[in-house]
Amino acid sequence: MTKLNLDINQIIELDAESKYFKEVYKSQVLEIDSNHLVISIPYQEKQPILLGVGTKIEVTAKRIGKDSKFKSEIIDRDLDQEIFKIIKPDGISRNKRQYSKENMAxxxxxxxxxxxxxxxxxxxxxxxxxxxxxxxxxxxxxxxxxxxxxxxxxxxxxxxxxxxxxxxxxxxxxxxxxxxxxxxxxxxxxxxxxxxxxxxxxxxxxxxxxxxxxxxxxxxxxxxxxxxxxxxxxxxxxxxxxxxxxxxxxxxxxxxxxxxxxxxxxxxxxxxxxxxxxxxxxxxxxxxxxxxxxxxxxxxxxxxxxxxxxxxxxxxxxxxxxxxxxxxxxxxxxxxxxxxxxxxxxxxxxxxxxxxxxxxxxxxxxxxxx
Ligand SMILES: Nc1ncnc2c1ncn2[C@@H]1O[C@H](COP(=O)(O)OP(=O)(O)OP(=O)(O)O)[C@@H](O)[C@H]1O
Ligand SMILES: [Mg+2]
CATH class of the missing domain: 3.40.50.300 (P-loop containing nucleotide triphosphate hydrolases)
Structure with missing residues (x-):
C-alpha cells in the first residue's frame, strides 16, 4: 500500500489507460475526501483533456527528490467546474496542514x-x-x-x-x-x-x-x-x-x-x-x-x-x-x-x-x- 500525504494545491501528473490520451497530463489536487480526490481537468495545448468516467489512471505526485505513484480511476466529472472526481486509494491522506478556503492569496x-x-x-x-x-x-x-x-x-x-x-x-x-x-x-x-x-x-x-x-x-x-x-x-x-x-x-x-x-x-x-x-x-x-x-x-x-x-x-x-x-x-x-x-x-x-x-x-x- 502506498503511503502518501497530498497537499491541496499539489501538482500531479496523470497517465491514463486510454487509446486517445496517450501523454502524461498535469493536474492539481483540489480536494481530498475520505474516499475520493477532486482534481482539476488537465489541459494540453489549451484544450481540456476530457478523460471519460471509468478511465483508469496512474497518478504521479512529485516531491523533492522522489516521485510517488498510485493507481486510481475517474469516477465522475464536472465539465463546468473543470474537475474530475477520482478514487482515493487507502494510504493516501491529506497533509495535516489546515487551510482556510476563504482567505484570498x-x-x-x-x-x-x-x-x-x-x-x-x-x-x-x-x-x-x-x-x-x-x-x-x-x-x-x-x-x-x-x-x-x-x-x-x-x-x-x-x-x-x-x-x-x-x-x-x-x-x-x-x-x-x-x-x-x-x-x-x-x-x-x-x-x-x-x-x-x-x-x-x-x-x-x-x-x-x-x-x-x-x-x-x-x-x-x-x-x-x-x-x-x-x-x-x-x-x-x-x-x-x-x-x-x-x-x-x-x-x-x-x-x-x-x-x-x-x-x-x-x-x-x-x-x-x-x-x-x-x-x-x-x-x-x-x-x-x-x-x-x-x-x-x-x-x-x-x-x-x-x-x-x-x-x-x-x-x-x-x-x-x-x-x-x-x-x-x-x-x-x-x-x-x-x-x-x-x-x-x-x-x-x-x-x-x-x-x-x-x-x-x-x-x-x-x-x-x-
Ligand atoms: N546575501 C548574499 N550574500 C552573498 N551573495 C549574495 C547574497 N544574495 C545574493 N547574492 C549573490 O548575488 C548575485 C545576484 O543575486 P540574484 O540573482 O538573486 O539577484 P537579482 O536581484 O535577482 O538579479 P537580477 O536583477 O539579475 O534578476 C548572485 O550571485 C547571488 O548568489
Ligand atoms: Mg533575478
Missing part, C-alpha cells in the same frame, strides 16, 4: 532599482521558508529576460510563461512543483517579450494568474530590476511591494527612484524594504533608516523595514552545489535573515490586513491600463 511583488541585488535569491528562499511555516506559496518568475527561479529552486522546467504568453499553453500546463510544495510559474530565459507585451496580452497573462489564487496563501512575483512600465504595473497591482537594496550607494539611489516612480503612480502604495548583502544588523539598520527618512521627506511615504540578509558566502556555495541555501545551509547567517523576515513580517502581522488577492490584482491592473 496575498500578492507580493519583489523588485529593486538595480539588478543583481539578490531578488531571486531572496524570493526562492523566502518561498520555501514560508512553505516550511505551512503557507501555500506560488511564485511567478516575471523576469522574463533573465529568469532563473527554476534553477534556484532546482526545478527542471519544461515550459514557461513565454508559452502562456504565446498562447501555446494554459498556466496549469507550465507550473512546476518545487521544494516543500512551492508552486513555480517558470519565466524562461532570453525571452524579451514581457517588456514589449501589448496591453491586451499583458492583461491576459495577469488574468491567468487567477488560477493560482484559490490554492495559494501567498503569491510572490519576482520582477525584473529597474523602472519599466511592465515592472511598475506589477508593483501597482500587488497588495504590497518588497524593494530589495544592498548598502551600496548606487543601489540605494536606484531603489529610491523606483519607489518614487511607483508612488507617483499610486500615492498609497505599500512598500517594504529588505536590505541584502549587509555586513551586519547595524549597517542594514543604518541604510534602512536613511532610506525611510529620505522617502518620507521627499516622497511623503512611510516605508517599512522588514529585515536584512547578511552578506554570506554560503549563498554562493549553495548555488555552486545547485542547492537552495535554506535547505543546504539552514543555519547560515543569510538563512537566519530570511527566517527572521518570515517570522517578524509574515507570521506576526496579517488578520487585520486588507488583502485584495489576485482578483483585486487583476482588477487594479485593468484599471491602470484603461
Amino acid at each position: 496575498k500578492v507580493i511583488a519583489v523588485t529593486s532599482g538595480k539588478g543583481g541585488v539578490g531578488k531571486s535569491t531572496f524570493v526562492s528562499n523566502l518561498a520555501v521558508a514560508l512553505a516550511q511555516n505551512d503557507k501555500r506559496v506560488s511564485v511567478i518568475d516575471a523576469d522574463l529576460g533573465t529568469a532563473n527561479l527554476d534553477i534556484l529552486l532546482n526545478i527542471n522546467a519544461e515550459y514557461n510563461l513565454g508559452d502562456v504568453i504565446d498562447g501555446r499553453k494554459a498556466l496549469i500546463e507550465v507550473v512546476e512543483e518545487g521544494p516543500e510544495g512551492v508552486v513555480l510559474v517558470p519565466g524562461g530565459s532570453g525571452f524579451q517579450a514581457l517588456t514589449k507585451l501589448e496591453e491586451v496580452q499583458f492583461s491576459k497573462l495577469i488574468s491567468s494568474f487567477n488560477q493560482l489564487d484559490e490554492y495559494s496563501d501567498l503569491i510572490l512575483i519576482d520582477t525584473a530590476a529597474g523602472v519599466s512600465e511592465n515592472v511598475t504595473n506589477f508593483l501597482l497591482a500587488a497588495d504590497e511591494t518588497i524593494v530589495v537594496t544592498t548598502p551600496e550607494p548606487h543601489c540605494i539611489i536606484d531603489a529610491y527612484s523606483i519607489i518614487k516612480v511607483a508612488s507617483n503612480l499610486e500615492k498609497d502604495i505599500k512598500i517594504k524594504l529588505v536590505v541584502n548583502k549587509a555586513d551586519d544588523k547595524e549597517e542594514a539598520t543604518k541604510v534602512a533608516n536613511k532610506m525611510k527618512q529620505v522617502v518620507k521627506e521627499y516622497i511623503g511615504l512611510d516605508i517599512d523595514f522588514i529585515g536584512y540578509i547578511a552578506m554570506d558566502l554560503n549563498v554562493l556555495k549553495a548555488i555552486k552545489k545547485k542547492e537552495l541555501l535554506l535547505l543546504s545551509h539552514p543555519r547560515s547567517k543569510a538563512s537566519k535573515g530570511i527566517k527572521d523576515i518570515v517570522s517578524n513580517h509574515f507570521l506576526e502581522e496579517e488578520a487585520s490586513e486588507e488583502v485584495k488577492g489576485i482578483k483585486g490584482f487583476i482588477n487594479k491592473f485593468k484599471g491602470f491600463i484603461s
Whole structure:
C-alpha cells in the first residue's frame, strides 16, 4: 500500500489507460475526501483533456527528490467546474496542514532599482521558508529576460510563461512543483517579450494568474530590476511591494527612484524594504533608516523595514552545489535573515490586513491600463 500525504494545491501528473490520451497530463489536487480526490481537468495545448468516467489512471505526485505513484480511476466529472472526481486509494491522506478556503492569496511583488541585488535569491528562499511555516506559496518568475527561479529552486522546467504568453499553453500546463510544495510559474530565459507585451496580452497573462489564487496563501512575483512600465504595473497591482537594496550607494539611489516612480503612480502604495548583502544588523539598520527618512521627506511615504540578509558566502556555495541555501545551509547567517523576515513580517502581522488577492490584482491592473 502506498503511503502518501497530498497537499491541496499539489501538482500531479496523470497517465491514463486510454487509446486517445496517450501523454502524461498535469493536474492539481483540489480536494481530498475520505474516499475520493477532486482534481482539476488537465489541459494540453489549451484544450481540456476530457478523460471519460471509468478511465483508469496512474497518478504521479512529485516531491523533492522522489516521485510517488498510485493507481486510481475517474469516477465522475464536472465539465463546468473543470474537475474530475477520482478514487482515493487507502494510504493516501491529506497533509495535516489546515487551510482556510476563504482567505484570498496575498500578492507580493519583489523588485529593486538595480539588478543583481539578490531578488531571486531572496524570493526562492523566502518561498520555501514560508512553505516550511505551512503557507501555500506560488511564485511567478516575471523576469522574463533573465529568469532563473527554476534553477534556484532546482526545478527542471519544461515550459514557461513565454508559452502562456504565446498562447501555446494554459498556466496549469507550465507550473512546476518545487521544494516543500512551492508552486513555480517558470519565466524562461532570453525571452524579451514581457517588456514589449501589448496591453491586451499583458492583461491576459495577469488574468491567468487567477488560477493560482484559490490554492495559494501567498503569491510572490519576482520582477525584473529597474523602472519599466511592465515592472511598475506589477508593483501597482500587488497588495504590497518588497524593494530589495544592498548598502551600496548606487543601489540605494536606484531603489529610491523606483519607489518614487511607483508612488507617483499610486500615492498609497505599500512598500517594504529588505536590505541584502549587509555586513551586519547595524549597517542594514543604518541604510534602512536613511532610506525611510529620505522617502518620507521627499516622497511623503512611510516605508517599512522588514529585515536584512547578511552578506554570506554560503549563498554562493549553495548555488555552486545547485542547492537552495535554506535547505543546504539552514543555519547560515543569510538563512537566519530570511527566517527572521518570515517570522517578524509574515507570521506576526496579517488578520487585520486588507488583502485584495489576485482578483483585486487583476482588477487594479485593468484599471491602470484603461
Ligand atoms: N546575501 C548574499 N550574500 C552573498 N551573495 C549574495 C547574497 N544574495 C545574493 N547574492 C549573490 O548575488 C548575485 C545576484 O543575486 P540574484 O540573482 O538573486 O539577484 P537579482 O536581484 O535577482 O538579479 P537580477 O536583477 O539579475 O534578476 C548572485 O550571485 C547571488 O548568489
Ligand atoms: Mg533575478
